[in-house]
Amino acid sequence: MKDISCKLLVIGAGPGGYVCAIRAGQLGIDTVIVEAGKPGGTCLNIGCIPSKALIHAAEEYEKIAHWAEHQSPLGIATAKPVLDFAKTVAWKDGIVGRLNGGVSGLLKKAHVKVVQGWAKFRDGKTVEVETETGLQVIRAENVVIATGSAPVMLPTLPFGGPVISSAEALSLSEVPDRLVVVGGGYIGLELGTAFAKLGAKVTVVEAQARILPQYDTELTQPVAKRLRQLGVEVLTGAAAAGLDQVNSALVIKTSESKEARLPADKILVTVGRRPVTDGWGLDQLVLDMDGRFIRIDDKCRTSMRGIYAIGDVTGEPMLAHRAMAQGEMVAEIVAGHPRSWDKRTIPAVCFTDPEIVAVGIGPDEAREKGVETKVGIFPFSANGRAMTKLGEQGFVRVVARADNHLVLGVQAVGQGISEMAAAFSLAIEMGARLEDIAGTIHAHPTQGEGFQEAALKALGHGLHI
Ligand code: FAD
Numbered sequence: 531m532k533d534i535s536c537k538l539l540v541i542g543a544g545p546g547g548y549v550c551a552i553r554a555g556q557l558g559i560d561t562v563i564v565e566a567g568k569p570g571g572t573c574l575n576i577g578c579i580p581s582k583a584l585i586h587a588a589e590e591y592e593k594i595a596h597w598a599e600h601q602s603p604l605g606i607a608t609a610k611p612v613l614d615f616a617k618t619v620a621w622k623d624g625i626v627g628r629l630n631g632g633v634s635g636l637l638k639k640a641h642v643k644v645v646q647g648w649a650k651f652r653d654g655k656t657v658e659v660e661t662e663t664g665l666q667v668i669r670a671e672n673v674v675i676a677t678g679s680a681p682v683m684l685p686t687l688p689f690g691g692p693v694i695s696s697a698e699a700l701s702l703s704e705v706p707d708r709l710v711v712v713g714g715g716y717i718g719l720e721l722g723t724a725f726a727k728l729g730a731k732v733t734v735v736e737a738q739a740r741i742l743p744q745y746d747t748e749l750t751q752p753v754a755k756r757l758r759q760l761g762v763e764v765l766t767g768a769a770a771a772g773l774d775q776v777n778s779a780l781v782i783k784t785s786e787s788k789e790a791r792l793p794a795d796k797i798l799v800t801v802g803r804r805p806v807t808d809g810w811g812l813d814q815l816v817l818d819m820d821g822r823f824i825r826i827d828d829k830c831r832t833s834m835r836g837i838y839a840i841g842d843v844t845g846e847p848m849l850a851h852r853a854m855a856q857g858e859m860v861a862e863i864v865a866g867h868p869r870s871w872d873k874r875t876i877p878a879v880c881f882t883d884p885e886i887v888a889v890g891i892g893p894d895e896a897r898e899k900g901v902e903t904k905v906g907i908f909p910f911s912a913n914g915r916a917m918t919k920l921g922e923q924g925f926v927r928v929v930a931r932a933d934n935h936l937v938l939g940v941q942a943v944g945q946g947i948s949e950m951a952a953a954f955s956l957a958i959e960m961g962a963r964l965e966d967i968a969g970t971i972h973a974h975p976t977q978g979e980g981f982q983e984a985a986l987k988a989l990g991h992g993l994h995i
């Protein structure tokens with residue numbers, strides 16, 4: 531097979547890699563991307579997209595099931611719904627398939643050459659790929675490592691049999707009767723909530739003292755309350771210790787060092803993700819590492835000239851939109867544009883029920899940094915639109931500097947609040963002050979008014995509270 535030479539080679543077509551390749555192609559850079567699996571990476575195939583499809587289907591099912599059992603204040607009566615889970619999964623797979631095609635189409639439109647197979651470095655400028663038709667050697671002036679991440683496996687609970695990762699959880703053929711989730715973080719709670727709504731008896735085992743330890747308690751309380759309503763049992767301060775194969779149960783150790791057994795049909799382990807740094811010839815390179823991650827600077831350059839790294843392989847936060855932003859930036863740097871990482875914030879959204887959005891810093895972090903703040907909180911129980919949607923749980927919280935009112939952070943918890951992440955991020959990115967948000971006309975009736983009201987409250991003159 532003839533060797534390929536190019537200006538830019540991207541390894542991995544996840545959100546980081548494919549965005550980098552598309553932007554590079556748009557800029558006229560001769561670009562090749564290598565992908566072992568399907569275009570879109572973890573996010574599109576076994577992450578963000580299929581999980582949100584399942585979460586939505588579960589929400590719809592639970593809503594109808596709830597009104598079948600309880601009298602609806604909306605005056606709607608319905609029979610108990612029937613779930614055809616195979617159809618649900620097929621619908622989810624259809625969305626993934628359409629998006630796979632979409633990414634391939636965008637790469638083609640940008641004149642990016644796609645090589646299918648597993649890439650391995652021979653040296654810093656040469657990569658070989660085992661393709662279906664033989665070994666393909668690719669020489670490149672610049673290489674972007676975008677190999678992503680994989681689920682962390684617990685040594686006491688290796689994947690296999692009833693012990694599954696998020697990838698298998700997203701392609702189950704039926705809803706398990708009893709699901710034990712190890713890890714009450716992002717994936718555990720997003721998927722745990724979905725399966726509880728679909729009818730599974732869900733137990734969450736979390737090693738820390740509370741669920742979603744990355745968010746403050748004020749934000750996670752409404753989620754914990756809803757989990758109780760859904761009948762999800764949450765065991766905090768408890769760690770997975772092993773599998774009792776005879777009784778098909780998870781063995782856990784509580785904080786008091788007591789052992790307990792949790793019978794389960796499936797045990798979903800979601801205790802974090804690790805960077806994919808094995809199997810592609812890291813040992814052929816001399817890259818500085820940052821713990822398990824590849825160390826990068828503010829231009830995503832590694833310690834080797836001409837080698838960049840982006841996305842999950844470079845560290846936290848392991849989020850698709852961070853990977854995409856890095857990918858876009860690196861393409862422009864390779865094209866000679868003067869770019870560096872100048873983002874003020876990377877929004878975080880947890881698609882639990884209710885959803886959580888966190889942008890910038892919260893009151894606790896501001897206190898730790900010694901910054902004097904003004905904080906305004908507006909509850910959705912005082913928001914007309916939230917009432918009309920039975921979505922009165924939750925609030926918007928704005929954190930600003932006390933001296934000049936510069937907005938440092940916005941956090942919110944509430945039904946469908948993920949869609950407000952854009953407004954919160956924009957405010958911080960544009961350097962908004964409390965007065966800017968308070969002075970912006972927010973359409974009525976919308977949940978977005980909660981943002982304006984939180985700013986007004988921080989200024990000391992909330993109108994609707
Ligand atoms: P990846 O998406 O992991 O892509 C890496 C790609 O590289 C893969 O396709 C892999 O096959 C390929 N590859 C690796 N090595 C090689 C090689 N040597 N040769 C060829 N190809 C190779 N993030 C969000 O922002 N929002 C969410 O809602 C969200 N939900 C998630 C839900 C779940 C269940 C999971 C697991 C993750 C979720 N994430 C979410 C995280 C998100 O998926 C990742 O942050 C994102 O995919 C990282 O993108 P990436 O490009 O760095 O790597």
Ligand code: NAD
Pocket residue numbers: 684712713714715716717718720735736737738741742743768769770800801802803847848849878879880881
């Ligand atoms: P996570 O870091 O969010 O949560 C892992 C949880 O497992 C933590 O709360 C931790 O205390 C707990 N834990 C660790 N070891 C344990 C043990 N032995 N027993 C019990 N609990 C234990 O990790 P995740 O849920 O696997 O998600 C991985 C990453 O994927 C996230 O950090 C995030 O970057 C990304 N993700 C993002 C989204 C989103 O943006 N909505 C959704 C899913 C995943």
